[in-house]
Amino acid sequence: MAQKKGRVFSGARPTGRQHLGNYFGAIQNYIGLQDDYDCVYCVVDVHALTTVETTRDLIPNTYEMALDWLASGMRPEESVIFIQSHVPEVMELHTYLSMVTPLGKLTDLPTFKEKVRQAPNNVNYGLVGYPVLMAADILLYKATVVPVGVDQAPHVEFTREAARSFNYRYGTSVLVEPDCKFTQIPKVIGIDGQAKMGKSLDNHIEIAATPEETSKRVMSMVTDPQRQRRSDPGNPDVCNVFSFHKIFSSPEEVASINTECRSAGIGCVDCKKRMAQNLNAYFAPLRERRSKLTENPNYVWDVLHDGDKRAKAIAEQTMQEVREAIGLPK
Numbered sequence: 112m113a114q115k116k117g118r119v120f121s122g123a124r125p126t127g128r129q130h131l132g133n134y135f136g137a138i139q140n141y142i143g144l145q146d147d148y149d150c151v152y153c154v155v156d157v158h159a160l161t162t163v164e165t166t167r168d169l170i171p172n173t174y175e176m177a178l179d180w181l182a183s184g185m186r187p188e189e190s191v192i193f194i195q196s197h198v199p200e201v202m203e204l205h206t207y208l209s210m211v212t213p214l215g216k217l218t219d220l221p222t223f224k225e226k227v228r229q230a231p232n233n234v235n236y237g238l239v240g241y242p243v244l245m246a247a248d249i250l251l252y253k254a255t256v257v258p259v260g261v262d263q264a265p266h267v268e269f270t271r272e273a274a275r276s277f278n279y280r281y282g283t284s285v286l287v288e289p290d291c292k293f294t295q296i297p298k299v300i301g302i303d304g305q306a307k308m309g310k311s312l313d314n315h316i317e318i319a320a321t322p323e324e325t326s327k328r329v330m331s332m333v334t335d336p337q338r339q340r341r342s343d344p345g346n347p348d349v350c351n352v353f354s355f356h357k358i359f360s361s362p363e364e365v366a367s368i369n370t371e372c373r374s375a376g377i378g379c380v381d382c383k384k385r386m387a388q389n390l391n392a393y394f395a396p397l398r399e400r401r402s403k404l405t406e407n408p409n410y411v412w413d414v415l416h417d418g419d420k421r422a423k424a425i426a427e428q429t430m431q432e433v434r435e436a437i438g439l440p441k
């Protein structure tokens with residue numbers, strides 16, 4: 112195998128079945144990076160605890176998300192795919208990093224301020240420390256590249272600073288400063304045509320939905336609000352169905368929809384039908400792989416357990432170096 116360029120680490124909270132936003136915003140990037148990097152992908156269940164009210168769905172959500180990852184082309188023979196809480200070394204590193212982190216830096220982060228705005232009565236200590244735990248994830252595995260959405264860029268910057276502070280404080284170079292890697296399509300708008308696609312707004316389309324479910328969701332998509340009647344000319348530039356055509360349809364079809372919409376040659380119903388058909392064709396191989404993988408109900412858990420072991424081996428090594436650097440050798 113060709114020499115890899117470095118190590119990738121990324122994590123995602125266990126949110127269950129993945130949607131188009133997850134797929135184009137993250138998963139596709141994860142898959143592609145496997146060709147050039149040694150990849151570690153983590154289901155960050157501990158991070159999920161900062162906001163979830165009940166842990167009832169954590170396990171099924173972990174399963175469904177990992178299954179979507181695998182059906183999308185994650186290769187468990189090469190990449191490490193594991194569950195954050197199964198490698199508790201991350202909590203220890205989190206504590207050590209917290210000692211070199213000024214509190215103000217955490218409370219100034221835009222992501223933290225946003226969470227406080229959303230739920231002012233649920234500002235727990237763990238929420239403030241969220242980026243410290245994320246930094247611990249990345250630094251524990253000595254990742255050089257972190258694929259994330261732009262919203263997470265401040266956290267990766269924080270990780271770099273935490274690594275620098277730690278190394279400086281203890282006169283070491285054990286922790287490695289990572290770089291961000293952004294996705295091509297960073298933001299997918301939901302079927303409401305307004306907000307970023309997400310489960311909480313129920314404006315999403317699951318990648319592994321059936322063709323029927325998919326079509327139903329696509330038919331309910333909001334189009335150009337100015338186009339009231341079939342005979343009105345439309346404006347594809349403001350239509351989210353058109354932006355999906357750009358992803359799922361051929362360049363020729365995109366070009367023809369573009370003209371036909373503007374001249375009212377095609378109506379929204381037909382335009383959506385064609386998009387749904389192309390979307391379903393696009394995901395058909397993935398859905399087929401997914402359903403094959405479920406034939407063995409243990410498969411996903413076997414992959415994750417194997418990943419836990421491989422992740423643990425890396426984590427133990429780093430922690431030994433970290434403890435020695437601090438002056439707390441075991």
Ligand code: TRP
Nearest residue numbers: 120121122123124155158245248
């Ligand atoms: N904070 C990330 C998010 O909310 C999830 C995450 C946790 C992560 N640890 C990470 C992402 C490490 C990249 C690297 O999306």
